[in-house]
Amino acid sequence: MKKSSLGALLVRLGGYALLALGGVLTVAPFYFMFVFATHQRSEIFGFPPPLWFGEHFWSNYQILLEKIPFWRAYWNNLYLAIMVTVTSLFFSSLAGFGFAMYEFRWRERLFGVVLATLLVPAILNLIPFYLLIYQIGWINTPKALWVPGMASAVGIFMMRQYIVSAIPKELLDAARIDGCSEFQIYRRIVLPLIRPALGTLGLITFIGSWNRFADVNVIMRTQETKTLPVVLRTLQGATDVEWGAIMAGTALLVAPLLLVFALAARQLMEGLTSGAVKS
Amino acid sequence: MQESLSKASPLSDPSRWAMRWSNFQRRYAPYIFISPFFILFLIFGLYPSLFSLYMSFQAWTPSDGWGRWKFVGLENYAFTLTDPMFWRSMWNTVWLGVFSGLPQHLIAIPLAFVIHMVLSRFKTFVTAVYFLPYITSSVAIALIFNTLFATHNGVINLVIAHLNTWPLLGALLPDQNINWFTSANIKYALAVVVVWQFTGWNTLLYLSAIQAIPKDLYEAAAVDGASRWQQFRYITLPLLRPMMFFAVSLTIIGNMQLFEQPFVLLNGGASAATPGGQTATMYMYRTAFEWLEMGTAASIAWILFVFIGILTYLNHLVFGRAARGGD
Numbered sequence: 001m002k003k004s005s006l007g008a009l010l011v012r013l014g015g016y017a018l019l020a021l022g023g024v025l026t027v028a029p030f031y032f033m034f035v036f037a038t039h040q041r042s043e044i045f046g047f048p049p050p051l052w053f054g055e056h057f058w059s060n061y062q063i064l065l066e067k068i069p070f071w072r073a074y075w076n077n078l079y080l081a082i083m084v085t086v087t088s089l090f091f092s093s094l095a096g097f098g099f100a101m102y103e104f105r106w107r108e109r110l111f112g113v114v115l116a117t118l119l120v121p122a123i124l125n126l127i128p129f130y131l132l133i134y135q136i137g138w139i140n141t142p143k144a145l146w147v148p149g150m151a152s153a154v155g156i157f158m159m160r161q162y163i164v165s166a167i168p169k170e171l172l173d174a175a176r177i178d179g180c181s182e183f184q185i186y187r188r189i190v191l192p193l194i195r196p197a198l199g200t201l202g203l204i205t206f207i208g209s210w211n212r213f214a215d216v217n218v219i220m221r222t223q224e225t226k227t228l229p230v231v232l233r234t235l236q237g238a239t240d241v242e243w244g245a246i247m248a249g250t251a252l253l254v255a256p257l258l259l260v261f262a263l264a265a266r267q268l269m270e271g272l273t274s275g276a277v278k279s
Numbered sequence: 280m281q282e283s284l285s286k287a288s289p290l291s292d293p294s295r296w297a298m299r300w301s302n303f304q305r306r307y308a309p310y311i312f313i314s315p316f317f318i319l320f321l322i323f324g325l326y327p328s329l330f331s332l333y334m335s336f337q338a339w340t341p342s343d344g345w346g347r348w349k350f351v352g353l354e355n356y357a358f359t360l361t362d363p364m365f366w367r368s369m370w371n372t373v374w375l376g377v378f379s380g381l382p383q384h385l386i387a388i389p390l391a392f393v394i395h396m397v398l399s400r401f402k403t404f405v406t407a408v409y410f411l412p413y414i415t416s417s418v419a420i421a422l423i424f425n426t427l428f429a430t431h432n433g434v435i436n437l438v439i440a441h442l443n444t445w446p447l448l449g450a451l452l453p454d455q456n457i458n459w460f461t462s463a464n465i466k467y468a469l470a471v472v473v474v475w476q477f478t479g480w481n482t483l484l485y486l487s488a489i490q491a492i493p494k495d496l497y498e499a500a501a502v503d504g505a506s507r508w509q510q511f512r513y514i515t516l517p518l519l520r521p522m523m524f525f526a527v528s529l530t531i532i533g534n535m536q537l538f539e540q541p542f543v544l545l546n547g548g549a550s551a552a553t554p555g556g557q558t559a560t561m562y563m564y565r566t567a568f569e570w571l572e573m574g575t576a577a578s579i580a581w582i583l584f585v586f587i588g589i590l591t592y593l594n595h596l597v598f599g600r601a602a603r604g605g606d
Contacts (some may be wrong), residue, residue, distance in 0.1 A: 011507060015397035022390060023408050026479065030411065032434060033423045047432045091315045098312030110313065117320060120328075121587050123536040123560050126325030126581045127567050131334060131577075135345060148323035151316035181301075211416035213539050218568060229418040234421065236546055243426050250419045261414055265407035268414070273487050276306035 033254065036247040044185050044243050056244060064246035069223055070249065074232040076142065077253075080216075080227060081209040083146040085202050091151035093198060096159025097190050101172060111160070117153045123214055123233065126197055130218050140225045146217060149209075155201050158274070162197035198273030207257055335578035340571040350575065355578035365456055365579070367554055368562040369586075374466060375558065376534040379473035383530060386474070387481035388519065392511055395480070395489045406486060409479035417476070421543035424472045428459040428544075435459075465544065465556035472540050479534070481526050488522035489515060528594055535587045536560055 036044050039054040064070045099111050129148075138144035167190060175185050191198075213229045218225045223234075232249045235242065261268065335355055339348035359365050390409070398405055412420065425433045436456045443449045457470040492515065498508050538560040545556050557565075563583065567576035 012397050015393045018390075018393055019397070019405060022386075023405065026409055026411060026475070028434075029420070029423045029475070030415075032347060032427060033419075036426055044426060045429055045432050047436065049434055050431055095313040095316050098309040102312075106307045107309075107310035110317070113320075117324060119591075120324075121532060121536050121584065123538050124584050124587075125324070125327065126560075127563065127573065127576045128578050129323065130567070131331060131573065132323065132327040134341065148319055151319055153316070156313075156316060176305075182304055182312075186312070207414050211414075211418075213416070213418050214542075214564075218564075228299035229416050232395065232422065233543055233547065234416055236425070236543070245420055250422050254415055254419050257414055257416075258411070261407070261411065265410070266403050267411055269403075269406065269483055271362065273483055 011244045017225035028041065030254070030258075033247055034251050036244060037251040038244075038248075040244050041240075041242055044247075057248060060242070060244040063242050064249050065237060067242070067245070068231045068249075070107050070231075072224055073226055073228045074252070076220075076225065077210060080142060080145055080212070081206050083142070084149045084209045085205045087146065088152050088155050088205050089202055091200065093153025093159045093191070093194060094186060095151055095156045096240055097163055099156065099160045100163035101167070101190075103168060108127050114153045118157075125217065125258055126214055129215060132234040133219055138219075140220060140222055142225065143232075144219050145212075152205070155205065158271070159194065159197060161274070162194055166197075167193055196267075199264075200223050202266055204271055205261070207268075210257060283318050285442045301525070304442050326411065331577040334574050335367075335581055337578045341403065341573065342571070349353060351574065355572075355575045356582070359576055359578050359582060360432060364554065364557075368557045368559045370465065371555065371557055372535060372537065372559040374530065375469055375473070375537060378466070379470040380527075380530045382470070382474045383428055383478045383481050384523070384526065386478050387526075388485050388516075389511075389524075390478070391482045391485035392515055394486055401504075406479075406483055409482050411479065412476045412509075413480040415476075415481075416471065417539035418543050420472060420476055421540045424468070424475075427546060428468050430456050430458045430460070433459075460553065460557035462553045465541075469537075469541055469556060472544065473534070473537065476540075477530070481530070484526045485519060486602060488519055492518050523570060524594075531590055531594055532587065535583070 035050055035053055037058040037060060039050045040056050040059070043050055043054060043056075095114075099107065099114075130242060133139055133144045171189060172185055175189055182187065211229065212227065213233075216227050217230050217233075223231060226234075227250070232246060232253065235246050235249070334348070336350060336352060337348035338351045338354070375405040394402060394405060428436075430436065433456075439452055439457070443452045443454060455462060459465065471501070496514050497510055500514060537558045539555050541561055542564070543560050545553055545561075559579075561585070563576055566572050566579055
């Protein structure tokens, strides 16, 4: 008995050590990002490399403002994320409601089409999408990036699952007897009841949009229309790369999401895996 | 709720027109509700795909002007399939698919098991820490690792140099600074970045599957004297199969599309000196936006689409059966 409890203790301690090592390896790059953001290039690649915060955050920030339209890019990022999130919450929940609460012809087949679009590898659409945007003359216009994403397959799937489990059909019949139109049912009954799912989907959509790169990079060709990840990457192409400034910009790109994640980690992780666990 | 219902306009005037409108809107409402997705999909998803199929048989560069393309038959496909650079990039993609994919799962499964076994109060916190890289921009991650992989005084090379002084482990490591950005080494750097970014995601997937395993199974096994290892080997692993199938499928699809991490680590893909890090999607991107051969780029997209489709199907054949319980 004594021996096995000692063994269990050792296993437990070994587990803690393993988790701690993994945790350090996971957090270290973030830590170095923030530390490097406060150092000049010569310090970052000096010996020993900086392990603690320095004094050059403001000078790095000044370099950023000088070399790229930093706040313009920040605003572009925010604008894109807000437009995609708001519109896709509306249209995805509306469609999810349609699939969840109505019987109609071809419902299963149409829902199958929604799910099938998820299987198409997104990056392979890059060239076709560019050709279309070029054809309709939307190059360098933000709507080229948010209009196509106004209703998302993931969002429709999540919303349908949630509405099926959270809203009894009798509630809708009661509202009809009271004279509600179908849209009023969505607006006054469904929307208030699916707030938690909207919150989760909103977070997922916002984060996804905030981090977008590949398609923005080909659609937005001028510095003024680029989003932050794209414009930060252009700093890398210069001959004397200001890594301190790049890290400062990267930190300012990553920080808001770290903050959001700190506040809503559990909700986000549950939302992101819910589809996986159920299927 | 009750209040908002009573505020809704009551059926005050049950005229025929109102009844008809009521039935009409009820019947067509679901079609209207789901239509935005399908309209957007037709315009921005299906149409461009079909158009790019058409384009893959044409020669066109944007400076020709819209509409001025030339039919070239299968020339684009022939060019791509006989281009050594295409096959090099396919090889890189498959290599990265394996060496940045397999470790994710080999780490994530035991990690999820350990988290489940030894943690209770801090479980969410620890999982959240591991999950952080997944919600971080790939561009940001690649930029950070660009500094960490620096040849002189880069953090990763310094750590390796330090580990080099350890007994046993040191013998396995090179004595000199590694230049990670050479054509031969960039793959390893990329694999490290991708493993770092996605292991936490897989850990979360496996953890949620482990938590769904009934506790009685472990308790019964413990009564029978099964060790922790035996419990892991004979209960956890077999019951994780469906999740393994799902998670591996996601990894395959994701890894075949790797673009942002190599694009940024290779400084925009402009460095022809590092063909060892060029993935298939980067080859496609460069064909379109560096060499401006849109028709050829469209053909590459279609070739990759078929290739990923075949891989997904093979994965389904191999693991899908196991996932459904057969051996």
